[in-house]
Amino acid sequence: MSNRPLIDPLTDSLADLTEAERSDAMRRFEAIRPHVLHGVSLAEVARNGGLPLRSLQRWSARYRAAGISGLARCRRSDTGKRRLDSDLVAVIEGLALGKPRLSAAAIHRRISAMAAAQAWPVPSYAAVYEITRALEPALITLAHDGPTAYRDRFELIHRHRAERPNAIWQADHTQLDILVLDAGGTPARPWLTLVLDDHSRAIAGYCVFVGAPTALQTSLALRQAIWRKTDPAWPICGVPDILHVDHGSDFTSRHLEQVAADLRIELVFSGVARPQGRGKVERLFGTLNTELLPELPGHLVEGRPASVPVLSLSQLDAAVGAYIIHTYNLREHSEIGASPRDAWIADGWMPRMPDSLEALDLLLVSVAASRRVRRDGIHFQGLRYMDPTLAVYVGEAVTIRYDPRDITEIRVFHRDRFLCRAVSPEHADRTISLKDIEQARTARRRALRADIATRTAKVAAFLPQPQPAQQTCGKPPVRPKPKLSLYKEDRRP
Template identity: 65%
Template sequence: MRPWLTTVIDDHLRAVTGYMVFLDAPSALNTSLALRQAIWRKADAAWTVCGIPDALYVDHGSDFTSDHLQQVAADLRIRLIHSAVARPQGRGKIERLFGTITTELLPELPGHLVAGRPASPPRLSLAELDRAIGAFVVGTYNLRPHSGTGAAPRETWAAGAFLPRLPDSLEELDLLLVQHAKPRIVQRDGIRFEGLRYASPTLAGFVGEAVTVRFDPRDLSEIRVFHRDRFVCRAISEEHAGEAVTLKDIEAARRAHRLALRAGIGERIARVANFLPISGGPAQTAAPPEPPSRARTRLRLYEEDD
């Protein structure tokens, strides 16, 4: 499988501020995870660039035109700008970054394709590829002078004494970026969501009330419950307490269950068919019964006496 790469770069610094490498098709969630890394402080002290951007330039891919990304931009006060269709203005910097990664980093990794075939056996896991891209971004790309600015992105960031705009906490950022919102009604036994039951003692006072459920698709073992935009509680799925179960896990289980049901129905139909007579040709219709024959009366002759 070929992985996808979503990157975020600072237009002024030419610095890579965040990225996300994944195997699934591009989605609003993967874009949000790249933004999460771009905005929040990095664990690596050498990767200092962070902050909420004033504007975000994107193309017209489905992951960039989703309602979720529109809401994220509104919540974080980011001006979302889509490039004109068939006019890739403003996307050249990203394309050049991809070109640099393709020509400088990927040829050094096992499994790199040459003329459509791997030059060496592919041995990298997704996590190893992620680390390789991160090391290249932090240790090479952000440290060397950029041809467009003449300065290294990291040096430009340090010299500018930038004061980044940041959320109050990483949890607040996750609440806006990663977690999706869905309406639900609180039942007596808790909240039913994605086929799971979520419970919390706090929900007892909200039975029958409409609430908003916020969830992380990467971990559905718990949800956050809001009532009229006010945080109420965290509700736990007792069935999956202490383990991470993703939305994809649940969807895959549903698909497997549907396939099993279809297979079971097919087997039952086949068993029933075995008990039915096999027809060798068109059905023969019985001739209608003939009406009962009526006895024919005979003429009797009598001689008359003279």
């Protein structure tokens, strides 16, 4: 027996062992621990533990010679090496990477027949399975799912952050996992457009709408993002240097290109079908879908509503706005170590702003309508708008521009020259969206139709209904003969 002193198991290095070998060595050490540390005879340890005495003697000797690492099973010299022919292994790997994708069982059936024909040893199913499992996931993804899936899962990406606020903004759309009631009271799945500051992760603007994304929704979100907010808790504003968007038709429109040129914004388009360039705003969509929407009625779970949808589009708009202003923008962001609002404010700076809101509306808000100034103001969507400036334009044709989310105020232009902001006196202290008016009109029509149905039902209940004339079965009705004949041909024999 070696005279080497006992090795402390807490200081003995097991770094060169695999997890299985380390576990096996520790199990054997626990078996001889009473003998090694407390001097109990191996015979007594064998009786108490039910282990062979010869095994305990061998383990004890190996422990005194090499420590705990010496208790691990000796590795075979051919560990990790296959006994199969290299050509056979290559054929199995080729079948696993071919199209259509084959299961391990299908590959085993094919390779067994081929091995018998080539006088090779037939591999077991376990051997075929291990060969297919040993292939790189990236190789399998590229072979079966194509370069796009490989790029999205395995290619390196460069995670960047803008050096300062308003240097780069990201804009994108997503369809929300919720149902709302549209203007007709029909459940519809809305869309959300977000404008995000790359440096601070702060949300600068948004737009909730029903229907496919268009340049109008993008313009409304940008208008809100660029101009100063009425809520002091939402200070994010200004014109960005770069706007990062995708290749959607609304982002590649001539309207947005003209707006970017006038405001001196550089448009940067991400690669087609490559969302990596907009990863921050894509991640934010996931946050909204998992944090906010499950708390609202009509939330979709696996494509089905978890509760009855009752929210209107304007109510969802208000819920999204409250979450953005009072939760997301004020909560510390894990990647930047500060709240998006504080990161955007930083040490204080002046954002680049348009000359006026009217100039911004003339560029962005493409919702325009022609109206004629009447003696009592401008009539639009059942509302009346007044401003003293309109007094000298009575009878003149003007162009009005408005925000569909709040039509209590319109902007009036005469021959492309801004005149004034006209307000609806009856609703000056309220915010009314175009969707609210459409919903109110629809509700009114439904109420009138229900009233009509109720009143006509009374008539049917108290007055006898005319009975249809009875006809002889199988015979056409007899036409009466005319009493007066004007021509000889009309006379019948």
